[in-house]
Amino acid sequence: MEVDKAVGLPRLSRVAVCGGTHGNELSGVYLVRELLKEEKEEEEKEQKPLSVMLVLSNPWAVQQCRRYISTDLNRCFTHAMLNGPASDTTPYELLRSRQLNALLGPKGSPEAVDLICDLHNTTANMGLCFITYSDHDWICLHIFKYLQRQMPDIPMRYIHFDVSNKESYSLDSVGKHGFAMEIGPQPHGVVRSNIYTAMKSGVQHMLDWVRLFNSGTIFEGEYVDVFTMVKHIDYPRDRETGNIIAAVHPRLQACRPTSSSGTGVTRNVTPVEQFENICSLNMIHHSRMAAVFV
Numbered sequence: 159m160e161v162d163k164a165v166g167l168p169r170l171s172r173v174a175v176c177g178g179t180h181g182n183e184l185s186g187v188y189l190v191r192e193l194l195k196e197e198k199e200e201e202e203k204e205q206k207p208l209s210v211m212l213v214l215s216n217p218w219a220v221q222q223c224r225r226y227i228s229t230d231l232n233r234c235f236t237h238a239m240l241n242g243p244a245s246d247t248t249p250y251e252l253l254r255s256r257q258l259n260a261l262l263g264p265k266g267s268p269e270a271v272d273l274i275c276d277l278h279n280t281t282a283n284m285g286l287c288f289i290t291y292s293d294h295d296w297i298c299l300h301i302f303k304y305l306q307r308q309m310p311d312i313p314m315r316y317i318h319f320d321v322s323n324k325e326s327y328s329l330d331s332v333g334k335h336g337f338a339m340e341i342g343p344q345p346h347g348v349v350r351s352n353i354y355t356a357m358k359s360g361v362q363h364m365l366d367w368v369r370l371f372n373s374g375t376i377f378e379g380e381y382v383d384v385f386t387m388v389k390h391i392d393y394p395r396d397r398e399t400g401n402i403i404a405a406v407h408p409r410l411q412a413c414r415p416t417s418s419s420g421t422g423v424t425r426n427v428t429p430v431e432q433f434e435n436i437c438s439l440n441m442i443h444h445s446r447m448a449a450v451f452v
């Protein structure tokens with residue numbers, strides 16, 4: 159997408175940082191807890207440089223260190239699921255998604271928060287990924303470019319799921335702008351200091367960008383590589399039972415996926431990484447960002 163003219167956008171006055179949407183992805187859980195502690199100290203000192211809502215999305219799953227209790231919370235934010243009937247048998251996460259929609263949304267309404275950053279981990283060696291539903295959201299694209307500049311040692315990818323707003327199913331879709339920040343490799347139920355530190359830096363730089371944006375800074379247009387899902391690749395499976403019958407070769411295990419820009423060719427990608435991070439594969443296109451200002 160090419161845009162040559164400048165784009166003016168409203169201030170981002172309400173920003174939410176969410177962790178623990180998946181209860182066993184602990185970098186975001188630990189970071190939100192730490193930010194909540196810092197926020198309390200700032201309130202005591204009456205310093206409030208930027209208003210940020212800090213949300214532990216699935217507290218019950220966090221308590222049990224499980225991805226979810228009844229159903230995956232991060233698949234519960236479609237319009238149909240948020241607005242359907244509720245009964246005694248409604249799964250916990252579906253009820254929780256409606257609470258979060260009341261807190262951060264309602265999705266698609268003028269009252270929704272301006273920006274949601276939802277924190278996730280992956281076991282794959284992916285570095286830092288933005289996962290979004292738009293390849294032309296100037297706010298998300300500019301934040302991503304800013305993080306790339308500020309954190310040159312961390313590999314980064316911008317991943318686009320081509321799904322309509324109504325069908326978008328993850329927590330970040332509730333905000334006017336939103337993205338998941340997913341960082342790996344980190345086993346579930348574990349905190350690795352390097353992954354935690356990368357996430358903390360990413361969130362701090364994201365908030366710095368918002369402060370710059372809100373203060374009237376003009377950001378020049380640039381290019382971003384956007385990765386789009388082409389197809390799912392499964393493990394080899396037993397024809398009768400459906401069980402997985404292959405494992406990753408030791409020479410490929412934990413390798414970082416790479417791809418050739420613009421050619422559609424993918425090299426050195428393990429089946430596990432393809433399975434878990436399929437969006438990083440096969441195709442790259444270029445989005446040119448418009449210059450944006452408040």
Ligand SMILES: [Zn+2]
Nearest residue numbers: 180183278279
């Ligand atoms: Zn997750």
